[in-house]
Amino acid sequence: MxxxxxxxxxxxxxxxxxxxxxxxxxxxxxxxxxxxxxVTLGRAGRRHSEDFWALRDIDLTIRAGETIxxxxxxGSGKSTLLKLIGGILDPTxxxxxxxxxxxxxxxxxxxxxxxxxxxxxxxxxxxVLGLSREETDARFGDIxxxxxxxxxxxxxxxxxxxxxxxxxxxxxxxxxxxxxxxxDEVLAVGDEAFQRKCMDRIRGFQADGRTIILVTHSxxxxxxxxxxxxxxxxxxxKVDGDPNDAIMAFRDLLEEQRLADLAAKELxxxxxxxxxxxxxxxxxxxxxxxxxxxxxxxxxxxTVYHPTGIDEWLCAVQIDSEHGQVVxxxxxxxxPESAGPLKGKRTVRIDVPGLHLGGGKYFxxxxxxxxxxxxxAGAPQTLSFNVPSAETSWGTxxxxxxxxxxxxx
Amino acid sequence: MTAPYDPGSERTLRFARLASLPVEPVGSGGESNGVxxxxxxxxxxxxxxxxxxxxxxxxxxxxxxGFVWTLIRPLTQLLIYYVVLGQFLGAARGIPDFxxxxxxxxxxxxxxxxxxxxxxxxxxxxxxxxxxxxxxxEVFPLASVGAAIFNFAIQMVVLIAAVLLxxxxxxxxxLFYAIPSIVxxxxxxxxxxxxxxAVNVYLxxxxxxxxxxxxxxxxxxxxxxxxxxxxxxxGGGLLLDVYTNNPITLAVLGFHKAFWGSGADTEYPDLxxxxxxxxxxxxxxxxxxxxxxxxxxxxxxAQEL
Numbered sequence: 001m002x003x004x005x006x007x008x009x010x011x012x013x014x015x016x017x018x019x020x021x022x023x024x025x026x027x028x029x030x031x032x033x034x035x036x037x038x039v040t041l042g043r044a045g046r047r048h049s050e051d052f053w054a055l056r057d058i059d060l061t062i063r064a065g066e067t068i069x070x071x072x073x074x075g076s077g078k079s080t081l082l083k084l085i086g087g088i089l090d091p092t093x094x095x096x097x098x099x100x101x102x103x104x105x106x107x108x109x110x111x112x113x114x115x116x117x118x119x120x121x122x123x124x125x126x127x128v129l130g131l132s133r134e135e136t137d138a139r140f141g142d143i144x145x146x147x148x149x150x151x152x153x154x155x156x157x158x159x160x161x162x163x164x165x166x167x168x169x170x171x172x173x174x175x176x177x178x179x180x181x182x183x184d185e186v187l188a189v190g191d192e193a194f195q196r197k198c199m200d201r202i203r204g205f206q207a208d209g210r211t212i213i214l215v216t217h218s219x220x221x222x223x224x225x226x227x228x229x230x231x232x233x234x235x236x237x238k239v240d241g242d243p244n245d246a247i248m249a250f251r252d253l254l255e256e257q258r259l260a261d262l263a264a265k266e267l268x269x270x271x272x273x274x275x276x277x278x279x280x281x282x283x284x285x286x287x288x289x290x291x292x293x294x295x296x297x298x299x300x301x302x303t304v305y306h307p308t309g310i311d312e313w314l315c316a317v318q319i320d321s322e323h324g325q326v327v328x329x330x331x332x333x334x335x336p337e338s339a340g341p342l343k344g345k346r347t348v349r350i351d352v353p354g355l356h357l358g359g360g361k362y363f364x365x366x367x368x369x370x371x372x373x374x375x376x377a378g379a380p381q382t383l384s385f386n387v388p389s390a391e392t393s394w395g396t397x398x399x400x401x402x403x404x405x406x407x408x409x
Numbered sequence: 410m411t412a413p414y415d416p417g418s419e420r421t422l423r424f425a426r427l428a429s430l431p432v433e434p435v436g437s438g439g440e441s442n443g444v445x446x447x448x449x450x451x452x453x454x455x456x457x458x459x460x461x462x463x464x465x466x467x468x469x470x471x472x473x474x475g476f477v478w479t480l481i482r483p484l485t486q487l488l489i490y491y492v493v494l495g496q497f498l499g500a501a502r503g504i505p506d507f508x509x510x511x512x513x514x515x516x517x518x519x520x521x522x523x524x525x526x527x528x529x530x531x532x533x534x535x536x537x538x539x540x541x542x543x544x545x546x547e548v549f550p551l552a553s554v555g556a557a558i559f560n561f562a563i564q565m566v567v568l569i570a571a572v573l574l575x576x577x578x579x580x581x582x583x584l585f586y587a588i589p590s591i592v593x594x595x596x597x598x599x600x601x602x603x604x605x606x607a608v609n610v611y612l613x614x615x616x617x618x619x620x621x622x623x624x625x626x627x628x629x630x631x632x633x634x635x636x637x638x639x640x641x642x643x644g645g646g647l648l649l650d651v652y653t654n655n656p657i658t659l660a661v662l663g664f665h666k667a668f669w670g671s672g673a674d675t676e677y678p679d680l681x682x683x684x685x686x687x688x689x690x691x692x693x694x695x696x697x698x699x700x701x702x703x704x705x706x707x708x709x710x711a712q713e714l
Contacts, residue, residue, distance in 0.1 A: 014428035017435075026712055064427050065420065083711065087436025087543035090708035099430040106541040113463055115470040124463055127456040128542055179427060209420030 014099075016180055016211050017062040017085055022094035024055040024080055024235075054080040055235045058094070064179070065209040069222040069243060071250055072232035073257070078215045079184060081232065082106065085213060086182050100179030100211075103129045105170075107184070112169060114158035118149055121157055122172055129176040139175045146197070147171035167194055174201045181205060183214040219247050220324020244322060244361065244384070251380050271307065275376040278303040278345060280366050282383045292362075292385045294398035298352040302366045304377070309343030312371040317350055320381070322361040327396055328352070358398045359389030436543050443700050449545045457548050461555035464527075468556075479560045480567060483519055487512050490633045500634055506671035509575055513668040514632035514661045516564045521594045521657060522623045523557035528602025529609050529619045536714040546707045547700070550602040554595070572668050583666050583673070589685040590663030596692035597656045604699040607706040610713050630658040631665075637676045653678045656688045 028050045055077045062068055070078040083089040084096050086104035112121045122143055126136040144153055147168045149160075157165060173181075202225065205212060216222060222229055222243050229246035231239040233253060239246045262273055282289060283299045292298060300317055316331040332339055332348050339346075364383040368376045390398050450457070469475045490511050495501030504510050531549040532539060539546060609615040629652070631639060636653070643649040652658060662677060663685060678684065 013424050015432065016427060018432060064424050085435065088540065088711045090436055096435050097432045098435045099432050100427050102435070102543070104542055107537075113467055115467040116463060120463070120466070124456075124459045127453075127459050128538065128544060133455050179423065207420070209423045 013064040013066075013209075015061055016064050016100050017060070017096070017098045017213075019058050019060040019081075019085065020095050020097075022055060022058045022084055022091040022096055023053060024077075024084060024089065025092040026052045026054055028052050053235055055084070055091075058084075058235075058237060060230065060237070060240070062211060062213065064100075064211055065206075066228055067206055067212040067226045068214075069226040069229040069246075070213070070215045070232060071217075071219075071222060071229055071246060072238075073254065076232040077235040078232050079106075080235075082182055082184055082213065082215055098180070101130055101177065102180045102182065103173060103176045103178035104182040105173050105184065106182070112157055112165070115156055117156055118153045118160070118168055122153075122168070125169065125172045126176060129173060129178070131176050135177075143168075143171045143175050146175065148194075163191070163194075170194075170198060174198070174205075178210060180211045180213065183212065183216075185216055219250075222247060224323045248381060248384075255379075272310075272376070275306045275368060276304070277366055277368060277377050277379040277382070278305050280364070280379055280382045282364060282385060290385055292355075292357070292387050294356045294358075294387060294390065295354045298355055300350045300352070300364060300366075300383075301347055302350075302379075303345055303347045304342065304368045305345045306342045306368075306376070307344075309341055310370060311341045313339065313342045313376075314369045314371075314373075315348045316367050316369060318365045318367075319355075319357075320363045320365065321396055322363070325396070327357060327362065328355060356398045357387045358393065358395045359387050360396075361386050443697055443704065446545065446547065446700070446704055450547045450551065453545055453548055456544070457551055457555065460548060460552035461559065464552055464556040465559055476563065479563055483512070483515050483564060484567075486515055490515075494633050503638070504635055504672065504675075506575060506669060509572055510665065510669050510672065511633055512568055512571060513664045514630070516561070516568050517590055517594055517660050517664040518627055518630065518632055518657065519564065520557060520561040520591070521598045521660070522627070523560060524554050524595070524598030525601050525605065525619060526616075526623060527553040527557060528598070529605040529616045531602070532606045532610050532710060533613070533616075533714065540711045540714055546710060547603065547703065550606040551599070553606075554599050554602060557598070558595070568668060572670070585667070586663040586682070586685075587667035589682070589689060590660040590667070593656050593660045593663070593685060593689055593692060596689060596696055600692060600696040600699045603696070603703045607703045607710075610710055611706070626657055630655060630661045632661055635675065636662060636678070640676070654684060654688065656692060659685050659688050 058081060060081075070081060072078050080089065082104075083106070084091055085098070086102060086106065087096070088104065088106070112125060116124065119140075122140065123133065123136055126139075126143075127133070131139075144150075147164075147170070149164055149168050152160065152164065157168070160168070202212065206225075212225075214226070226243045228241065229239070229243040230237055231246045231250050231253070238253070239249045265273075280300070280302045283301070284292060284296045286299075289296070289298075302315055302317065304313075304315055306313070314331050314333050316329065318329040319327050321327050330350060330352075332350075339348075362385055363381040364385075365378070365380045366382055367378040367380075370376055387398070390400075392401055393399065469478055472478065474481075487508065491501070491508050495504075495507045495511070501507035528550040531553045532546060535549045538544065539549070605615055605619055636658075639652060640649055643652060659681070662681060665672060665675075666677060666681065
């Protein structure tokens, strides 16, 4: 797919969304009736309202065919940015420009009316998403088949199960032929089979060169689907680029915040909450390594710290592929000797001879847990390494196959 | 997919088409003037149609009588006013065919009151859509206007049937007065529906205030009494002018002239048609101004709801 586009045109794809110095201010008011407004009119009124900048000076250019994720903690402004892009909110300052047909899926079935039948709602919803009646007529069969609603199409949607409701809404949305699809955490709907259908559809959209802008809290989804990610923090763009970089930065941010929260609580310095993972290293034959060959001997060392001391503890190490799949995991409880209590710092060394991973990027996460399995401290995706692609195989596991032929009877 | 499917070419075609489109501001920031906004609404007319149908269908959804209810309310009003005001209080004495008189006034006033009262809550009651999808927001009050016109059409059928049955219809040029009356009401009704629906987002008291005003407006136009009664009391001064040139009064008078044949010799304000034409012109100016206010207010709809 990438090679095809590279040969097609050397020029960059056209810009579809151009956000320029956009800021959004919300006025948080504490009164809403006429009487309260009049009573607090003028200067007093200002004391009853507060400005809150949900977004500050956002510059973002999105080109056709990109799949871009907006990530950040709750309240970082990602949904507001999505609404600005979708035209649902106007920026307080700056501008948002775009072209092409936009389908905003901020909520599945927005505008479904419970008293109308499935069929009527399909027509209404499709028209809300920009389809003409003739276009809906032409696609109605596909929509009905995709949703799997079957004989309930002429039943009022208030009698639908929540799964049917969502499936029908999603079916309409993905059949509207958008140039730009804006998705806000709605991909996690339906049963597994339906989810797979949705993901297939999203991949089809990508192949068609449609632009997808999504907000999600699922980092594996970001790593798997997106070719670009934007990390927002307190209404500003922190990172805009490779999804893995943005995810790493996001994890750092969450960890910083956790420590800041702890500091804000003014705990005693020896509070158990200060347990942490002091350092982690990844070495091959004693050398720090960023590139690992399939048969290399990996050594992962983690130094953990507990201020008050605990008798039973566990340091777990996990290696994930860039799609978020766990490829390897182990813990200090599998050591031949007992670890003994943890007070102050201790280092755990895990040697893995010959992991035989297939080509790709991998992340190492380390966490410290107590006896009950509660996480005391974590360092998610703290290290990463690349494995060069094998010449004779693909996939997560690397092995050298021998291939031969014989005549069958 | 049955057709040969080549994502590569689909991609190229899409990019080429996108590259040929102009880059425009998204959302409501796009139109710098009311004409642009009106064009945008016009492009969404199919959706407007669907929204009107939705409003109508959902209103009497599970009732067995359905649309008959749109008639029962005005007919009950008619009965009450006819009996209480007409017979008990004697308002019918100076007004022949009092039932037709009241019903023609109630029908045209009902159009105005329904447009405004269902329009005022239209943005708030469609909060789900306003917050989640971009649409020209004018479609919501306009859908209320559409649904009100539909109900009005049903009442018109009843009114015309009643006029024919009572034998008071005269085929004359006066019937023509119905047209400016309806235009007048739709223009003013739409203007106020746009303004009030937007204001209601910020101040929810608006819808209650509107209810009160609608009640007042009904008695401030000659629906259950004659215009000449008002004239006798007010005299010929400024007060009467204000009262008469109120667009609702003009529309009600126009409807009387069109459908209330028995009252052909009754006194009407002079130059009624001219007054109506001027009121319509003023109404269009008002519509443009209120639409301007609507467009200014709509930027923050999604966050206020």
